Amino acid sequence: MQRLITLKSLLAAIFALSLSFNVSAADMDKESQATFDTVMAFMGAMGKGDMETMTAMMADDMVWQNEGDKAMPWIGPWQGKEEILKFLGLFGGNFKTTKWETEDAFALGDTVAMFGSMNGITTHSGKEIGDFTFALRAKVKDGKVVLWNWFEDSYAVSQAYHGK
Numbered sequence: 001m002q003r004l005i006t007l008k009s010l011l012a013a014i015f016a017l018s019l020s021f022n023v024s025a026a027d028m029d030k031e032s033q034a035t036f037d038t039v040m041a042f043m044g045a046m047g048k049g050d051m052e053t054m055t056a057m058m059a060d061d062m063v064w065q066n067e068g069d070k071a072m073p074w075i076g077p078w079q080g081k082e083e084i085l086k087f088l089g090l091f092g093g094n095f096k097t098t099k100w101e102t103e104d105a106f107a108l109g110d111t112v113a114m115f116g117s118m119n120g121i122t123t124h125s126g127k128e129i130g131d132f133t134f135a136l137r138a139k140v141k142d143g144k145v146v147l148w149n150w151f152e153d154s155y156a157v158s159q160a161y162h163g164k
Helices: 002-021 030-048 051-057 081-094 154-161
Strands: 058-066 095-108 111-122 132-141 144-152
Touching: 030 051, 030 095, 030 111, 030 132, 030 144, 051 058, 051 081, 058 081, 081 095, 111 154
Parallel strands: 058 144
Antiparallel strands: 095 111, 111 132, 132 144
């Protein structure tokens, strides 16, 4: 339960910080807009399962970071295209997304922050996780995604994965 409380505190702090920037798409500078567009295109390709586009948008040394229960096969960090593509196969084989809604997103320079809600089923146990919030911190360099740092209710995901 401690991990869940810590995650909620972290998400609250990130959300409070995002409010202080109050950046809308109309207010973004050119770099921020390009970063935002790149991350949204990457996320769109992910949603469609378009691995070719996703791979083309990844920096060779990209890092994908997921925190959580190391007993779940998709917990990272994963570094480099080859490792990330292996991870995505593990993730796709173990987690079926049933809901993914981005509610807030903003960019500042090379960084995008997104907040939303998800739900899914872990195929390992067949259990539904239940609605949970997520946060994402992504970074872009030279038009390529270099960091995908995912925050979720890893306690709830782990509980569902282990059939609890």
